[in-house]
Amino acid sequence: MKKRIIGLLMAFTLANSLMLTGCGGNSESASPDADHLGRIQSSGKIIIAMEGQWAPWTYHDESGDLVGYDTEVGQAIADKLGVKAEFIEGEWDGLFAGLDGGRYDCIINGVEITEERSQKYDFTTPYAYIKTALAVASDNTDISSFEDLAGHTTSNSLGSTYADLAAGYGAEVANVDTLSETVSMVISGRADATLNAEVSFYDYLSEHPDAAIKIVDMTDEASHVSIPLVKGTDNDTLRAEIDKAIDELRADGTLGKLSEKYFGTDISSK
Numbered sequence: 614m615k616k617r618i619i620g621l622l623m624a625f626t627l628a629n630s631l632m633l634t635g636c637g638g639n640s641e642s643a644s645p646d647a648d649h650l651g652r653i654q655s656s657g658k659i660i661i662a663m664e665g666q667w668a669p670w671t672y673h674d675e676s677g678d679l680v681g682y683d684t685e686v687g688q689a690i691a692d693k694l695g696v697k698a699e700f701i702e703g704e705w706d707g708l709f710a711g712l713d714g715g716r717y718d719c720i721i722n723g724v725e726i727t728e729e730r731s732q733k734y735d736f737t738t739p740y741a742y743i744k745t746a747l748a749v750a751s752d753n754t755d756i757s758s759f760e761d762l763a764g765h766t767t768s769n770s771l772g773s774t775y776a777d778l779a780a781g782y783g784a785e786v787a788n789v790d791t792l793s794e795t796v797s798m799v800i801s802g803r804a805d806a807t808l809n810a811e812v813s814f815y816d817y818l819s820e821h822p823d824a825a826i827k828i829v830d831m832t833d834e835a836s837h838v839s840i841p842l843v844k845g846t847d848n849d850t851l852r853a854e855i856d857k858a859i860d861e862l863r864a865d866g867t868l869g870k871l872s873e874k875y876f877g878t879d880i881s882s883k
Contacts, residue, residue, distance in 0.1 A: 665702035
């Protein structure tokens with residue numbers, strides 16, 4: 614009888630222990646009342662989503678390492694927050710689905726602020742400013758401006774600002790994943806044009822100087838590149854800390870140096 618009582622007490626203690634572990638994750642887990650920043654600080658890492666195949670923003674070098682402007686910006690922000698940066702790669706549409714589902718803390722992937730996105734997400738202070746360029750094959754004489762896109766096909770990632778802009782001018786958008794694939798479709802004639810960040814084209818042409826593609830038009834105003842967070846007060850302190858980090862990285866010249874490294878020009882300021 615005594616052994617039975619002792620056994621029951623041990624089982625009860627173990628059950629309670631498992632329940633506490635399940636509720637808290639581990640002894641270092643955040644308080645149930647902690648906001649998003651508190652949970653990140655407790656876990657010691659910030660999970661950043663990006664495509665990993667959009668040079669020079671985020672891509673893999675010859676050694677297979679994840680590099681790029683956004684990758685280094687993300688790492689610098691994590692350092693400012695005092696946590697480790699964990700990068701998760703995925704396709705463009707999946708990045709936002711993962712953010713909505715709580716699988717990522719944020720997206721750092723050249724995301725431009727738009728009115729539509731601002732209705733769903735809270736954005737940090739911008740960390741880059743870019744213009745959108747329109748590119749066609751070198752021998753194309755039919756398209757010389759955005760207004761000429763009506764009735765033509767562009768190659769762009771569906772859901773991107775570039776795809777939306779092209780569709781707004783009456784173009785049919787063929788979905789692609791990478792800039793290289795985008796350019797390849799235009800050069801081969803499978804698409805009539807493509808839209809992308811001006812600096813991305815310059816980077817591509819510096820790597821492929823003989824590519825049969827040319828820029829024919831560009832937006833007048835620069836878009837603001839920022840970091841989207843899920844809307845809500847849960848992210849207020851996180852957004853404030855990221856804003857602070859970006860301001861400091863801009864002030865100490867880090868963003869400017871990274872811009873020059875990956876784009877050959879400073880895109881960190883207006």
